[in-house]
Amino acid sequence: MIKKILIANRGEIAVRIIRTCKDMGIKTVAIYSTADEDALHVKHADEAYCIGPPPSTESYLKYSNIITVADYANVNAIHPGAGFLAEDAQFAEICEAHQIKFIGPSITDIATMGDKVRARETVAKAGLKLVPGSQGGRRKNSKKGTVDTAEDAAQIGIKAVAGGGGRGIRIAENQPSLLNLFHTAKAEGEAAFGNGDVYIEKWIEEARHIEVQILADTHGNVVHLGERECSIQRKQQKLLEEAPAASIPPKLRNEICKAAAKAAKAIGYTNAGTIEFVVDKDENYYFLEMNTRIQVEHTVTESITGIDLIKEQIRLAMGDQLGYNQSDVQIQGHAIECRINAEDPANQFMPSPGLVTAYHPPGGIGIRVDGYLYTGYTVPSHYDSLVAKLIATGRDREEAIARLKRALSEFEIEGIKTTIPLFQTILNDERFRGATIFTNFLET
Known part of the structure; x- marks a missing residue:
């Protein structure tokens, strides 16, 4: 206990x-x-x-x-x-x-799924399809001829084996730049994660980033809690997430969720975890990575399922059974989360730490704010820039967007710059409102 x-x-x-x-x-x-x-x-x-x-x-x-x-x-x-x-x-x-x-999960699961090459090998055995890439897994050397490239790849992704949070990733436009960026990715992986190994995979254009929330107990029971759309990103770091994913059809959604749950069960995973996929323009989906922890964006899943994921993590760690099966998990409504960062979007997203001179979060039906600010608090410069998460829930996506727009207009944070203006622009964009969303959304 x-x-x-x-x-x-x-x-x-x-x-x-x-x-x-x-x-x-x-x-x-x-x-x-x-x-x-x-x-x-x-x-x-x-x-x-x-x-x-x-x-x-x-x-x-x-x-x-x-x-x-x-x-x-x-x-x-x-x-x-x-x-x-x-x-x-x-x-x-x-x-x-x-x-x-x-x-959290077992030590073995953390070690296996935290190493991206081992994770790819593990889920491939469990039946998940991989993005085409390095046939031999990790690459330690970068002499000409030793770097595998994905077939017919106009762009090539170089990724740190132990990477995360968008770090240790470089996109090469051609073979010469591949060799140069290989060194950069290696150096960043070594500095950030203590591991300079990298692997290579085809970079998918017009990709959608879809992830599935998994819960599993130590008694062999596994359920998924639906999927999340995480395609609004900047430099491979997520900015806005929503659930369910509006950019994929229901049939594909069901297929991805079932595949994720099946894979989690096959590898004997326990506790909470997230299996992430990339979906191409032809609606093929490929395993991207697995996160063996609670995700920042877990709030949108909680909002549409009514399940407290932190509570479930604690219960499962105590050895409790899930106590419900897949048919008991009901998805209701739509939820969208904005990551409010202490950054200045108008100035190349420069960090904006400092004294918060006024703080008034929004409220009303369907609005949730997870944060740690208060008037008089000084945001330190030493850590991640995330200061609050604003989540809006509605009966459907249109209502969730309307509530989120209203909440952003009410959200008052003075003394520091934040990404609130960026989200107001995104929500008014016709492509976003039509769910025409890809990971290069901001760039285009």
Whole structure:
């Protein structure tokens, strides 16, 4: 039985987890760097402990500091949130060695699915189709002739094996640029993830990014909670997500969701996870990657299913059965999420940390805000720029868009620049309103 959870994260996801823990009667422990002393998750937790200076390598990524606090506070579980240590198999192994439950999948699943080449090999055996690419998997060398290219690829994607969040990805227009960008992707992968291995796959033009939410217990039960549309991106980083996906027909939607659930069951996956696909203009779909953690965009799935995914993660970590089957999962309405980042869209998306001089979130029917801002709070410059998530839900997509437009007009954040104006432009775009959405939407 989990009675006390340390949240090994910060920002809106830490606040989100604390709220569900309170609903479940579970005590919470927050950790924070000196830059986050006044953060909302620190104020909301039952206990809070400083674990180091602002750099994440000396605080939120410091295994020893986190485990020391966990032992001192006598927690029996750690929730890693999204990002930081959420997909770190070594950290999960350390938790297990200290008899602390890591709220997530097994160590093996984290390690396997976190390595993109091993993940491709694993899901291929489970029946999922792969984007054409490197036949030999990872590539360590870049001498001429050693880099496999996808057949007939006008553009070629080079990806870090351990990549994530859009990092470690380069798009080559031709063979000469491929060899140059190979080095760049390797260097970025090494710096960001400690692994310079890369692999190559065909870059699909006019692609749609579709992902499926999976829940699985330790008793062999697996369900999917529908799919999410994540095609509105900037530099391979998601900006706006919605569920269900309006850009694909119902038959394809059902096929993708069933394939994802079947694959999760075949590999013996447990807890919450997301299987991501790329869909081409001919409606062929290919496995992209699997995230073995809660996703930032989990909120749109919650909004159309009524299922608290954080609660499910905790229940499944305790060994509970799902308690429902696929036919019990009902999709109702439509939900859209905007990631409100502290960035200036009018100035090449430059980060905009600083003092929040006024903060008034929107409200009304069908509006949800997950964030960590308040008037007088100073957004630090050391971390991810996400400061809030605005989610609108309606009976259909048209109503969800109308509510989201109204909420964006009400949302007041002063003192820093945010991406609110960008979303107002997107929602008024005829292509978006007609669900003609591809991953190059912003560029075109």
